[in-house]
Amino acid sequence: MTFLIVNGLSSRYSSSKGPVYAVDDVDFELNPGESIGIAGESACGKSTLGLSLIRMLSGGTAQGTITFDGDSILDMDESVFNDEYRWKKISMIFQGAMNSLDPVFTINEQFIEVLKQHNFEGDSKQLILDAMNSVHLEEHVLKKYPHELSGGMKQRVIIAMALLLKPKFVIADEPTTALDVLIQAQIINLLKSLKKDGMSIMLITHDLAVLSEIADKIGIMYGGQMVEFGSSEEIYKNPKHPYTQGLLESIPTLKGNIPKYIKGIPPSLLDAPTQCRFIDRCPLAIEKCKELPPKFKTKTGYVRCWLYEDEK
Numbered sequence: 643m644t645f646l647i648v649n650g651l652s653s654r655y656s657s658s659k660g661p662v663y664a665v666d667d668v669d670f671e672l673n674p675g676e677s678i679g680i681a682g683e684s685a686c687g688k689s690t691l692g693l694s695l696i697r698m699l700s701g702g703t704a705q706g707t708i709t710f711d712g713d714s715i716l717d718m719d720e721s722v723f724n725d726e727y728r729w730k731k732i733s734m735i736f737q738g739a740m741n742s743l744d745p746v747f748t749i750n751e752q753f754i755e756v757l758k759q760h761n762f763e764g765d766s767k768q769l770i771l772d773a774m775n776s777v778h779l780e781e782h783v784l785k786k787y788p789h790e791l792s793g794g795m796k797q798r799v800i801i802a803m804a805l806l807l808k809p810k811f812v813i814a815d816e817p818t819t820a821l822d823v824l825i826q827a828q829i830i831n832l833l834k835s836l837k838k839d840g841m842s843i844m845l846i847t848h849d850l851a852v853l854s855e856i857a858d859k860i861g862i863m864y865g866g867q868m869v870e871f872g873s874s875e876e877i878y879k880n881p882k883h884p885y886t887q888g889l890l891e892s893i894p895t896l897k898g899n900i901p902k903y904i905k906g907i908p909p910s911l912l913d914a915p916t917q918c919r920f921i922d923r924c925p926l927a928i929e930k931c932k933e934l935p936p937k938f939k940t941k942t943g944y945v946r947c948w949l950y951e952d953e954k
């Protein structure tokens with residue numbers, strides 16, 4: 643029983659240098675209450691994937707199919723999507739949003755403004771209190787201005803804003819970046835408790851270690867493609883793609899393993915994918931990798947790597 647099915651999703655931006663292949667042919671699906679972690683290096687298309695799901699790509703277009711609760715959301719009129727989906731069923735915590743709180747308004751005024759923008763008619767006070775409650779912030783915080791709050795509290799306010807209309811799916815784009823480690827742990831615990839209450843989360847991060855706490859499934863992005871997708875258990879215990887293996891080996895462990903790093907730089911997204919995106923950095927590359935690998939099925943998902951061709 644899936645509630646979200648993403649199939650062949652490709653998102654492109656136009657730029658002065660030509661199209662940017664920011665997301666290329668991505669598939670994944672989620673069951674109710676399941677959460678997915680999206681990991682990968684900077685500029686590999688993680689935010690673009692999230693923005694495509696909430697239809698907020700600026701300067702870009704998305705193709706393929708996204709089915710949410712049985713509706714094909716890329717085919718919907720913008721007004722229908724806005725009235726019925728955006729913020730109500732699918733919401734997003736944008737990267738760096740805590741720095742965009744308006745310094746001249748109290749937190750309560752900013753909540754009310756958000757509700758106004760959504761044409762909300764109803765008991766706004768109760769809705770705001772519910773959202774504050776779900777992020778464990780006390781009512782008195784509503785009277786404060788952003789500069790009176792710590793970074794962790796501001797991030798909670800941003801999460802509360804995303805939860806205001808009680809969506810069932812929240813995309814959290816790097817919600818712990820720029821917070822110190824203790825606050826990071828608090829925010830991750832908060833996301834965990836939201837998940838426990840039944841919310842599905844897409845957690846976008848470049849930090850694979852953070853994902854283990856939240857994600858039931860993981861998608862590893864590289865050069866705009868999801869090069870591996872599967873259950874988090876499979877990805878952590880039996881990573882298949884050499885890039886996933888490299889990412890996992892780059893995490894420092896308490897056992898004292900020396901973290902390895904992946905040499906080289908990611909490909910330019912200005913070039914359309916015609917061969918394996920990882921070919922220049924892959925220690926296991928073979929001749930066949932000059933062809934674009936399809937998605938080979940794994941136990942719980944797929945891997946885009948020719949090394950798994952025989953396991954079809």
Ligand SMILES: Nc1ncnc2c1ncn2[C@@H]1O[C@H](COP(=O)(O)OP(=O)(O)OP(=O)(O)O)[C@@H](O)[C@H]1O
Pocket residue numbers: 655656657662664682683684685686687688689690691700701702737848911
């Ligand atoms: N509005 C835009 N117009 C043109 N290109 C864009 C636009 N937004 C992003 N890009 C490009 O698309 C590619 C993917 O960017 P994206 O922000 O999705 O990556 P990311 O994995 O989220 O990176 P980060 O971890 O640094 O946030 C990058 O090459 C980026 O420069």
